[in-house]
Amino acid sequence: MWAHVVYVAFLVFLGYFLILIGFYIFLAIFGFIEDKKREWEREEENYPLVYFSDLTIPVSIIIPAHNEEVWIRDSVMSLLNLNYPAYEVIIVDDGSTDGTFPILKEMLDLKAMDIIYTKHYKDGDVINILKSAKYPNISVIHKLGGMKKAGAVNAGLNLSKYDYVCVMDADTILEQDALIKVMAQIGREPDKVIGIGSAFGLSNGMKIKDGRIINRSFSTDPLIAYQNLEYIRSFIGNRLAWSKFNTMPNVAGGFGVWRKDILYELGGFSSYFTCEDIELTFRVHDYIARNKEKGYKILMMPYYVGWTEGPSNVTSLIKQRDRWQRVVIETVWQYKHMLCNPKYKGFGFLVYPYFILYEVLGVFFEVASIAFVTVGWITRQLDTNTFFAFLSLMALTQFILSLLCLHTFVRGQKVFKTGYTIYLLFLSSIEFFFYRPIISIAKLFGTYHYMKGVRIYDQYTRVKR
Amino acid sequence: MNNYFTETVWKIDVVLLFIAVFLTILLIARMVFKNYLDNRRAQKLLSIKKNVYDLILSGKKIEKNIAFPLKDLEPNIFLDIATNRNRESAFFNKSEQEILKEYFADKKHIPKLEKIVNKSGNKWSRIEVILSIGYCEIDSLLPALKKSLWDNDEDIAYFTILALAQLKTLDSAKTLLDFLKTRSFYRSKIVSVFGQFPHEISGETMELVKSENPTVRFWGIKVLTEIKTHQYLHEIEQFTKDKSAEIRSAACECLGASGNKNVVPALEACLKDEMWLVRMSAVKAIERILGTDSISIIIPLIKDNSWFVIDSAKNVIAKHIESAIPPIEKILEGKDELAKKICIEAIETSGYVSRLYRDIFSGDTDKKKRALSILSNILKSSPGYGLQTALYDLNKDEMLAVLQAFKTINKEWVEAVEAKLGVKI
Numbered sequence: 001m002w003a004h005v006v007y008v009a010f011l012v013f014l015g016y017f018l019i020l021i022g023f024y025i026f027l028a029i030f031g032f033i034e035d036k037k038r039e040w041e042r043e044e045e046n047y048p049l050v051y052f053s054d055l056t057i058p059v060s061i062i063i064p065a066h067n068e069e070v071w072i073r074d075s076v077m078s079l080l081n082l083n084y085p086a087y088e089v090i091i092v093d094d095g096s097t098d099g100t101f102p103i104l105k106e107m108l109d110l111k112a113m114d115i116i117y118t119k120h121y122k123d124g125d126v127i128n129i130l131k132s133a134k135y136p137n138i139s140v141i142h143k144l145g146g147m148k149k150a151g152a153v154n155a156g157l158n159l160s161k162y163d164y165v166c167v168m169d170a171d172t173i174l175e176q177d178a179l180i181k182v183m184a185q186i187g188r189e190p191d192k193v194i195g196i197g198s199a200f201g202l203s204n205g206m207k208i209k210d211g212r213i214i215n216r217s218f219s220t221d222p223l224i225a226y227q228n229l230e231y232i233r234s235f236i237g238n239r240l241a242w243s244k245f246n247t248m249p250n251v252a253g254g255f256g257v258w259r260k261d262i263l264y265e266l267g268g269f270s271s272y273f274t275c276e277d278i279e280l281t282f283r284v285h286d287y288i289a290r291n292k293e294k295g296y297k298i299l300m301m302p303y304y305v306g307w308t309e310g311p312s313n314v315t316s317l318i319k320q321r322d323r324w325q326r327v328v329i330e331t332v333w334q335y336k337h338m339l340c341n342p343k344y345k346g347f348g349f350l351v352y353p354y355f356i357l358y359e360v361l362g363v364f365f366e367v368a369s370i371a372f373v374t375v376g377w378i379t380r381q382l383d384t385n386t387f388f389a390f391l392s393l394m395a396l397t398q399f400i401l402s403l404l405c406l407h408t409f410v411r412g413q414k415v416f417k418t419g420y421t422i423y424l425l426f427l428s429s430i431e432f433f434f435y436r437p438i439i440s441i442a443k444l445f446g447t448y449h450y451m452k453g454v455r456i457y458d459q460y461t462r463v464k465r
Numbered sequence: 466m467n468n469y470f471t472e473t474v475w476k477i478d479v480v481l482l483f484i485a486v487f488l489t490i491l492l493i494a495r496m497v498f499k500n501y502l503d504n505r506r507a508q509k510l511l512s513i514k515k516n517v518y519d520l521i522l523s524g525k526k527i528e529k530n531i532a533f534p535l536k537d538l539e540p541n542i543f544l545d546i547a548t549n550r551n552r553e554s555a556f557f558n559k560s561e562q563e564i565l566k567e568y569f570a571d572k573k574h575i576p577k578l579e580k581i582v583n584k585s586g587n588k589w590s591r592i593e594v595i596l597s598i599g600y601c602e603i604d605s606l607l608p609a610l611k612k613s614l615w616d617n618d619e620d621i622a623y624f625t626i627l628a629l630a631q632l633k634t635l636d637s638a639k640t641l642l643d644f645l646k647t648r649s650f651y652r653s654k655i656v657s658v659f660g661q662f663p664h665e666i667s668g669e670t671m672e673l674v675k676s677e678n679p680t681v682r683f684w685g686i687k688v689l690t691e692i693k694t695h696q697y698l699h700e701i702e703q704f705t706k707d708k709s710a711e712i713r714s715a716a717c718e719c720l721g722a723s724g725n726k727n728v729v730p731a732l733e734a735c736l737k738d739e740m741w742l743v744r745m746s747a748v749k750a751i752e753r754i755l756g757t758d759s760i761s762i763i764i765p766l767i768k769d770n771s772w773f774v775i776d777s778a779k780n781v782i783a784k785h786i787e788s789a790i791p792p793i794e795k796i797l798e799g800k801d802e803l804a805k806k807i808c809i810e811a812i813e814t815s816g817y818v819s820r821l822y823r824d825i826f827s828g829d830t831d832k833k834k835r836a837l838s839i840l841s842n843i844l845k846s847s848p849g850y851g852l853q854t855a856l857y858d859l860n861k862d863e864m865l866a867v868l869q870a871f872k873t874i875n876k877e878w879v880e881a882v883e884a885k886l887g888v889k890i
Contacts, residue, residue, distance in 0.1 A: 014470065018477075040589045041620070044596055046627050053657040054691070112854050188623065188654060389474040396481040403488040410496055418496045425489060 006372075006381050013369040013390075016357075017397055023354060024397070028404035030241035032411070035302045038240075039412040042181065042303060050184045051085055057164055057183055057190060058086035059257065062156030064149050065091055065170035069099040071309060073107055075170050077211025078306075080135065084179040089138045090159050091170075094152035095145025100170075104140055108132035113139070121154035121268030123147065129159065148456075149253065150269035150276040157260070157268050166257045167277075171309045173203055173211060174255070178305035182257055185301060194259045195284060195298040197251040199235035201415065202228050203307035213307065218420050222427060223317065226435040227310045228416075229402060229424050236302055236412075237405030243300035247285070247346040249355065251298065253277035254308050262287070273334075274455050275327040282335045289344045304415050318442040325446025326454065328359045363443035366436075369394065395432035402428035575605060582609040592624045599628025607632065611640050623651060630658030638666040642673050642688070646681050656684060659691040667694040674700070679709045686712065690719040698723055702731040710740040717743060721750025729754060733762060741771030748774060752781045757788045764792050767807040779811045786815040790839070797842035805846040812843065818855035825870075826863055837870060844874045853882050864888060 050056055061079060065072055072091075079089050093101045104110060110130040117129060124147035132138040141155045153167050164186065166179065178198070186193045205219030218228065235252075242248045251258070253275060263269075266283055269276040281298065288296050311317040332355050339356070341348040373390045376382035406428070410421060427435075581594045595613055598606045610632075614625040626644070629637040638659070645655050659666070670692070673685035686704060689697070701723075704716035717735050720728040732754075735747035748766055752759045759781060766778035782789045793808045812818060824836035843852060852871075856864050865888060872879045883889055 010470070014474065021481075037620075040592070044589075044592055044624050044627075046630075049627070049630070049658065049661075053660065055653055055657040111857050187657075188651065190653065383471070386471040386474070389471050389478055392478045393474055393481070396478060396485055399485050400481060400488070403485060403492065407488065407492055407495075410492060410499070418500060421496060422493065425492065429485075 003381070006376055009372055010382075010390075013365065013372065014393075016365045016369070017393055020358065020362075021397055021400070023358065024401045024404060027238055027241040028401075028408065030244045031237050031405070032408045034240040034244040034300075035236060035408045035412045038302050041185070045184050047177070047180055047184060050180055050187060051083065055187070056085055057187060058088075058162040059084070059164045059166050059179060059183060060156070060160035060162040061087055061089045061166045061168065061179075062153055062160065063089070063091045063168055063170050064094050064152030064156065065096060065100050065104075066094040066145060066149070066152070067096045067098045067100060068170035069096075069103055071171040071173075072100050072103055074173055074208050074211045076104070076107065076138070078173045079211070081176050081211055082174060082179055083176045084183070086162075087137065087166075087179065088161065089135075090141065090156040091138070092141045092143060092152040092156045094143060094149070094155075101142060105130075108138055108140065109134045110140055117158060119158055120264065121157045122151065122271065123155035123158055124151040126155055147271040148274075148276070150271035150273070153276065154268040154271075157263060160260070163260050164257055165260055165263070166255070167253065168256075168306070169254045169308055171203075172200065172254050172306045173208055173213065173308075174306040175304065178255070178303075181303045182301055182305065185299065186257065189297070190259075192295050193297045193299060194262045195248075195251045195256065195281065196301065197239070197248070197256045197299070198301035198303050198305040199231070200252075200254055200306040200308055201231055201304055202310040204310055204312060206307060218416060220420075220423065221312070222434070223314065224310055224312065225420075225424060225427055226431065227317070229406075229428055229431070232409045232424075233402060233405045235300070236409045237401070239300040240302055240408070242351060243298075245346045245350070246297055246299075247351045248281065248298045248300050249285075249347075249351050250278040250281050251300075255306050272455070273327055273330050274323055278327055279331045279334065282331050282338075285344065285347050286335060286338065289338075289347070302412055304413065314438055317438060318445060321439055321442030322446040322449060325359075325363075325443045326450045328355065329447060329450045330455075332356060332360050360447075363440050363447070366394070367440055367444065398432045398436060399429050402431065575603065578603070579606060579609050582606070582613055588618060588621060591621060595621070595625050595628045596631075599631030602632055604632060604634060604636070607634075607636055607640070610637070614640060614644055619650065622648075623654070626651060626655055626658060630661055633662055635665060635669070638662050639669050642666075642669055642685075645684050645688070646673060646676065646678075652684050656687045656691050659688045662692055664692060664694060664696070666692065667696045670694075671697050671700060674704070679707075679712060682707070683709070683712050683715055686715040686719050690715065690722045693722045693724075694719075695723055695725060698725055698728055702728060705731050705735050705743075710738075710742050713738060713740070713743045714746040717746035717750045721746075721753040724754055726754055729762075736762070736766065741769075741773050744769065744771065744774045745777045748777045748781060752784070757785045760785055760788045760792065764789065764796075767796075767804050768801065775807060779807050779814070782808070782811040783815040786812065786817045790817075794839060794842070797839065797846060802846070805842075809843050809846060812839075813854070816855075818843075818852060819858045822855055822859055822863070822867060825867065840867075840871070841874050844871055844878065853885070856882070856886065861888060 063075065063079075068075070076089070076091065091104060093104065109132060111133050113129050113131040117126065123143065125144040126141055127144060128142040130140045130142065132140070139159060141152075141159060143152065143155055145151075147154075156167075157165060164183070166182075168174070182196055182198050186196060202219070202224055203213075204221070204224045205217050206213050207215035207217070219225065239248055239250065256277065258280075262284055266280070266287055269280055270283075273279045284298065287293075311320050332352075335352075338344045338348045338352045340353070344352070369390070373382060373387050377384065377387040403425070406421065406425065409415075416424070578594050578598060582591055582598070585591045585594075591613070595610065597603075598610060610625050610628055613621050614629070616622055616625070622644075626641065629641050641655055641658070645652060667689065670685055670688045674682055674689065676682050676685065682704070686701065689701065694701075698720065701716055701719050705713050705720070707713050707716065713735065717732060720732055729751060732747045732751050735743050736751075738744050738747070744766070748763055751762055755762070763778050763781050766774055767782070769775050769778065782793070789811065793812070796804050796808050799805070818840075821836040821840055824832040825840075827833065840852065856867065859867065864886065868879050868882060868888070
């Protein structure tokens with residue numbers, strides 16, 4: 001009997017990893033094709049024409065900030081340096097208890113503004129709306145916390161005046177050409193593109209002054225380097241491929257542009273969930289399918305548009321990934337009707353099963369398969385040869401995934417120097433043994449906290465610079 | 466002890482290991498090779514730059530037999546040079562670019578370029594050449610561009626639009642207008658490129674505007690707006706009476722862009738249009754033409770029944786607040802509460818409240834009297850809207866003096882402000 005159970009379990013785990021390899025190859029191939037197309041488009045686009053055209057679409061940039069005293073100055077300065085002809089910046093101080101608001105007040109010379117403020121979107125309690133006396137296109141909403149990032153973004157939406165909104169994190173430093181690259185893409189088909197995201201990396205290790213990156217040295221701390229690798233896998237290796245089939249599952253909260261009419265239809269961001277970005281993207285897909293809207297696109301761009309701070313110690317990393325795992329499960333559960341539903345086409349048949357298999361259940365398969373072979377080996381149900389063969393399979397699967405993504409990344413980007421890329425290559429070869437266990441632990445915590453009903457947005461502590 | 470599929474799993478491992486090693490070597494080789502190619506390309510461009518400098522310094526006119534380092538032109542380098550793309554180290558100024566364009570537009574290169582545009586299987590190579598033709602302004606290759614504009618591939622069509630925009634000739638304009646007439650995508654982009662074209666294309670565009678198809682008429686008028694035509698204004702005026710509200714609105718925009726005062730009566734008529742969109746465009750157009758003088762025409766629009774029209778009128782008032790103050794004073798003394806509110810918002814938006822505060826302390830009795838009268842009316846009409854913000858610009862004594870003056874008008878408001886600012890009269 002026990003031997004039979006072991007046999008079936010072994011088959012299941014082996015099958016899982018083979019399906020995973022199939023998914024990786026599929027994503028890598030289409031990610032590569034999409035990356036190549038976008039890179040060519042970028043090279044050939046006439047950005048000065050976009051910059052000087054009256055028809056270039058103005059954008060409202062919304063930055064929700066909660067206790068961001070470490071980054072807020074540079075983040076705002078990076079926005080002032082943007083090469084874009086028409087944009088407004090709305091910073092939402094979401095109940096900060098640190099120096100965020102005083103910093104904003106001092107650097108922007110804020111003055112209270114009497115304004116008609118319509119609450120189209122649920123935003124919580126707004127204390128005051130202020131305008132910068134120095135920079136006429138910057139406004140600050142001072143509000144009480146309590147409705148998570150979603151409430152803060154909704155407050156920004158209520159004040160925003162343009163048809164496209166760019167939502168970004170307060171610890172993100174944007175590249176000068178970030179907005180023009182992304183909006184040029186939207187400008188081609190403004191009637192179709194309703195959401196767009198783009199890649200960004202980690203700013204840890206960089207020297208930043210007044211919102212400008214003065215030294216692009218990437219951190220060699222393995223924990224940071226592994227996160228850089230993960231970002232490449234996520235943005236370049238994964239979402240680009242989904243974007244090709246118009247099934248992009250997540251316009252990241254760190255940088256994403258949305259057309260406001262779709263947000264209006266959906267009532268803005270939802271504070272019911274732990275995080276807001278992935279849930280909103282799923283909701284948009286749901287809305288489009290339910291209303292049989294045709295021709296709409298949610299795109300992912302491979303351009304590195306900005307840099308954000310990543311957790312610099314294991315505890316913070318676990319805290320962050322715990323939160324990410326929770327929101328993934330919350331979203332997958334909320335939109336369970338999409339699974340293999342013909343109405344949702346590729347989203348229902350590919351993205352959703354991928355999310356269940358890899359994002360939700362993946363950690364259980366990984367942990368259970370390791371536990372299974374280890375226990376089997378210790379109890380002498382499995383011989384040593386099988387034990388090592390199976391472990392090698394798991395480690396190599398992980399390594400090949402990274403390699404495929406790095407290939408696409410190196411072809412299109414000149415973000416990292418050759419030495420750093422080789423360093424990432426080396427780290428990815430041993431990721432399964434060192435970094436992967438940390439992420440698995442975080443995901444298990446996330447699942448456990450989800451089961452317990454935890455829905456808080458627990459921000460990790462920013463490192464003083 | 467069991468060994469389930471051990472052989473099979475090891476075999477899969479070996480295959481995966483082989484793939485991993487292969488990908489690793491390929492990745493490293495690729496990075497090294499890419500660096501090498503980039504450096505080589507930069508070197509080549511620098512050599513071209515040096516030759517061009519020598520040529521300019523020698524004062525000779527460019528001749529066909531001048532030996533540039535690249536005899537067989539690669540389209541991407543061609544484009545690099547023409548547009549200075551991605552190559553700060555090999556930057557060419559305008560006159561140097563002209564010399565290069567002349568060289569690259571040499572007839573012996575043209576068949577090669579034409580062949581790539583028409584027959585290349587690599588679409589991005591085609592796109593590079595298409596753009597090169599545009600940037601180097603090689604008019605003789607316009608037929609090839611005309612063909613590629615109608616390509617089924619949207620990318621090729623898109624970049625051909627950009628290339629045609631660079632040519633800026635009547636023929637390239639006609640090609641774009643034909644495209645605009647029949648294809649529905651990229652219309653906004655096409656209109657945006659017309660900003661670079663000369664006014665001479667107005668005639669061709671007018672033909673488009675006369676189309677039976679309302680969509681074509683609409684985009685035709687948009688093109689005329691972009692090129693800021695001074696011709697055919699009488700014909701465009703007729704479109705302010707079109708059946709389609711979008712076209713009437715676009716016609717208003719177009720007339721506004723012309724800056725011609727003769728069209729103002731037609732625009733004034735549009736202020737009574739049944740559609741808010743047309744009225745809003747007319748408000749903006751009149752302001753664009755008359756500037757400050759538009760106030761007397763626009764101020765009645767603050768009583769419009771559409772918020773969009775009211776908002777655009779309010780923005781005009783805020784922009785020309787100095788001229789708007791006399792009629793605003795009358796409105797503030799009147800009984801229309803909504804109109805008063807709009808005027809107060811306009812005053813606040815324009816930052817005029819600070820100016821009124823300064824007038825109080827200017828020492829000029831007339832100015833002080835007028836400022837106090839307006840501020841009092843603001844305070845009576847709307848409880849302090851915009852008054853508090855501007856107080857921050859004053860010093861403490863001035864602040865107290867203002868609050869003292871307001872105390873008789875609205876005591877509650879003054880007390881609330883005192884509490885907020887932490888001051889006491």
